[in-house]
Every structure is written in C-alpha cells, then in structure tokens.
Amino acid sequence: MTTSTRTPTLAQLTTLRVGGPAGRYVETSTEAELIDVVRSADDAGEPLLVLGAGSNVLVSDEGFDGVVVRDLRTGVTTPDHSACAGVTVAVPAGTPWDDVVAHAVGTRLYGVEALSGIPGSTGATPVQNVGAYGQDVAQSIATVRTWDRSRGRVRTLAFGELAFAYRTSLLKRSMRVDPSDPRSPWSPTPRYVVLDLTLQLRVGPLSAPIAYAELARALDVAVGERAPLAEVRAAVLALRAGKGMVLDPTDPDTSSAGSFFTNPLLTSADAALLPDDAPRYPAGDGTVKTSAAWLIERAGFGRGYGLPGPAAVSTKHTLALTNRGGASAQDVLTLARTIRDGVSAQFGIRLEPEPVLVGTAL
Numbered sequence: 633m634t635t636s637t638r639t640p641t642l643a644q645l646t647t648l649r650v651g652g653p654a655g656r657y658v659e660t661s662t663e664a665e666l667i668d669v670v671r672s673a674d675d676a677g678e679p680l681l682v683l684g685a686g687s688n689v690l691v692s693d694e695g696f697d698g699v700v701v702r703d704l705r706t707g708v709t710t711p712d713h714s715a716c717a718g719v720t721v722a723v724p725a726g727t728p729w730d731d732v733v734a735h736a737v738g739t740r741l742y743g744v745e746a747l748s749g750i751p752g753s754t755g756a757t758p759v760q761n762v763g764a765y766g767q768d769v770a771q772s773i774a775t776v777r778t779w780d781r782s783r784g785r786v787r788t789l790a791f792g793e794l795a796f797a798y799r800t801s802l803l804k805r806s807m808r809v810d811p812s813d814p815r816s817p818w819s820p821t822p823r824y825v826v827l828d829l830t831l832q833l834r835v836g837p838l839s840a841p842i843a844y845a846e847l848a849r850a851l852d853v854a855v856g857e858r859a860p861l862a863e864v865r866a867a868v869l870a871l872r873a874g875k876g877m878v879l880d881p882t883d884p885d886t887s888s889a890g891s892f893f894t895n896p897l898l899t900s901a902d903a904a905l906l907p908d909d910a911p912r913y914p915a916g917d918g919t920v921k922t923s924a925a926w927l928i929e930r931a932g933f934g935r936g937y938g939l940p941g942p943a944a945v946s947t948k949h950t951l952a953l954t955n956r957g958g959a960s961a962q963d964v965l966t967l968a969r970t971i972r973d974g975v976s977a978q979f980g981i982r983l984e985p986e987p988v989l990v991g992t993a994l
C-alpha cells in the first residue's frame with residue numbers, strides 16, 4: 633500500500649484534468665489493503681472517494697477533503713473453461729478495461745469487442761454500465777464481487793441484482809443521497825466498492841452480431857451480421873479515435889469525461905413534441921431515446937463551441953466537453969450549464985450529466 637506524501641490534485645488523477653487537492657491519496661495492491669482503507673475511513677467517519685482512472689468524474693476546484701483510494705490490482709483469469717455456456721473471465725477492479733477487451737479478442741472470446749477503447753478501470757464498468765457501438769457491459773456480466781460498506785462485508789451481486797439500465801446500475805444509484813431519485817445529489821461514495829467481476833463470454837472467431845449502423849458500415853456488413861473479432865476491434869478503435877474518444881495526451885479533444893450528457897429517455901408523448909427529423913430509438917417500456925448530440929447541435933452548440941476559452945465542446949464530437957489546457961472545474965460547469973439551459977429553452981428537455989459530480993452540482 634502506498635500513501636502519497638505529496639497529495640496529488642484531482643486534476644492530476646482525472647482525464648478532464650480539473651479538480652482541487654485530495655485530502656489523502658492511497659494506492660492499494662491487494663484486496664485486503666483496499667478493504668482495510670475503506671473500512672478505516674468509514675470507521676473514522678472520513679469521506680471516501682473510490683477512483684479508477686478518473687475518466688468519468690468531475691471534481692470541484694475545492695478538491696476532495698477525504699481519502700481518495702485507487703486499486704492497482706490487474707489481471708485476467710479464466711477459472712471456467714466450459715465452452716458450452718461460454719467462458720467465465722474474472723478480473724480485479726483495477727485492471728484497465730481495454731486490456732480485458734484486448735485479451736478477449738486475442739483469445740477468441742466475444743461479447744465485449746464493441747467496447748474497445750473505453751478508458752478506465754474494469755471496476756468502474758458496471759457502475760454506469762458502460763456502452764458503445766451497440767454493446768454494453770451488462771450483456772456480459774455474470775457477477776460483481778463488492779465490499780458492501782453498509783453491511784461491512786464482502787457481497788457478490790448477481791446480474792439480476794445489479795439492476796442495469798442505460799448508463800446506470802444499482803452501484804451508481806447507490807451513490808445518490810436518495811438512491812430512488814435520479815436527480816438527487818451525489819453522495820459521492822458508493823455503497824458498494826467493486827472488488828472484482830466475472831464476465832461470461834462466448835467462444836469463437838467472430839463478433840457478436842453488429843448492432844450499430846455506423847460500425848456495420850465501417851465493416852462493410854449488414855446490421856445483425858457478425859465479423860472477425862480483430863476487425864471489429866480495429867474498426868471501433870478507428871471510429872473512436874476519429875471522434876476523440878480514445879485517450880491521447882497530445883490531443884486536447886480527448887481531455888474530457890467522454891460524453892458529458894446522457895441521451896434523454898422520453899415518454900412517447902414527449903417524444904411526439906420533438907422536431908420531425910430528431911432521432912428516435914425505442915428504449916423499452918414505451919420510452920423513446922433521443923440523441924443528446926443532435927439536441928446540442930440544433931440548439932446552436934456545434935463542435936468547438938466555447939473556443940478559444942479554456943473549456944470547449946470537442947472539435948470532433950459535440951457530446952464531449954473538453955479542457956483545452958488550464959480550465960477549472962468551474963469553467964467546465966459553466967459551459968455545461970450554458971448547453972443544458974440552451975437545449976432546455978429550445979426543446980423543453982433537460983439534459984442530465986453522465987459523469988459523477990464530486991463536491992459540485994450542475
């Protein structure tokens with residue numbers, strides 16, 4: 633276990649590169665150490681922030697006056713090789729997610745190939761049920777082993793208990809002051825600290841059926857067809873790079889938290905009020921999903937909006953708010969509020985932020 637003598641700022645620990653100092657910063661390299669840090673902070677009544685790669689958080693300029701803990705464990709093991717039901721892959725939380733995808737593709741396991749290039753740790757993937765290009769991680773998760781801070785014990789949550797939905801889960805909801813209210817402020821520490829998870833992947837050289845039109849076009853296949861795993865991974869990485877959605881320290885368009893707003897889920901009555909050419913996708917239970925990027929662009933916030941300021945919309949993708957160098961958390965929040973309010977004024981739809989906001993609110 634390493635406790636930093638010089639405490640870093642959250643700007644140094646996050647991809648948006650904003651946020652003030654951490655009270656105390658601890659890196660752990662075993663499960664026992666991680667649990668010990670969490671339990672000690674809880675016993676002492678100290679605020680706790682569990683951080684992976686910091687690619688989905690926006691921390692205030694005041695920083696975080698408590699313990700920031702990061703799990704450094706990595707690895708991918710396959711305890712179960714029974715190929716009929718697929719292969720079980722076990723991964724400790726600290727493992728970079730893209731290493732897991734690369735391992736799966738390299739060993740002819742399919743189910744997560746469209747999630748190539750998503751930054752961050754594996755432990756964070758079930759938190760917001762990461763998704764891209766027609767896949768989400770919930771489709772492949774069997775169990776998530778956690779430290780349940782409320783009960784003070786290890787608890788394994790099965791797929792059915794995790795209540796996965798679009799960019800959320802039981803784990804993310806547990807971070808709300810009122811878990812039943814999606815607009816309730818963040819607490820921001822999770823009730824469940826993810827220790828490791830098991831994925832259930834299928835065996836074969838081809839991908840799962842391609843479910844996203846842009847990816848199908850890039851692969852020159854029809855939606856619903858399958859393609860060689862390595863080709864799918866390469867196509868996804870190329871598409872993502874073109875949108876600034878693969879981290880690149882030399883490219884300010886990637887200094888972001890990925891998509892800053894989630895795609896709004898509307899009732900069919902509200903969706904009927906959208907302009908005719910607005911994208912609409914059935915989202916189950918009579919709800920309709922529309923595109924946050926489309927709304928943002930139509931409300932007048934195109935690529936590069938905000939330049940030459942320190943915080944601006946990415947020049948490659950309207951959903952990413954970026955730090956062009958030297959932006960404060962306040963700069964990013966001001967930009968986000970301007971966009972949210974502009975979309976609300978034009979379409980009557982309130983955009984919700986995707987990253988977890990620590991010590992601040994939109």
Ligand SMILES: Cc1cc2nc3c(=O)[nH]c(=O)nc-3n(C[C@H](O)[C@H](O)[C@H](O)COP(=O)(O)OP(=O)(O)OC[C@H]3O[C@@H](n4cnc5c(N)ncnc54)[C@H](O)[C@@H]3O)c2cc1C
Pocket residue numbers: 647681682683684685686687688689703725750751752753754755756757759760761762763764807820821822824825826827876877878879886888889890891988
């Ligand atoms: C360029 C870019 C592109 C992105 N593209 C996508 C995309 O295509 N799809 C997508 O869904 N997301 C995307 N994201 C968002 C982000 O990569 C994911 O949400 C990722 O899973 C966050 O991982 P992390 O380790 O960085 O989490 P962090 O940002 O460190 O943490 C995020 C939240 O999870 C909690 N958390 C982290 N680890 C644990 C743990 N072990 N136990 C409990 N809680 C934990 C944190 O407390 C925090 O609340 C993108 C981000 C960037 C910067």
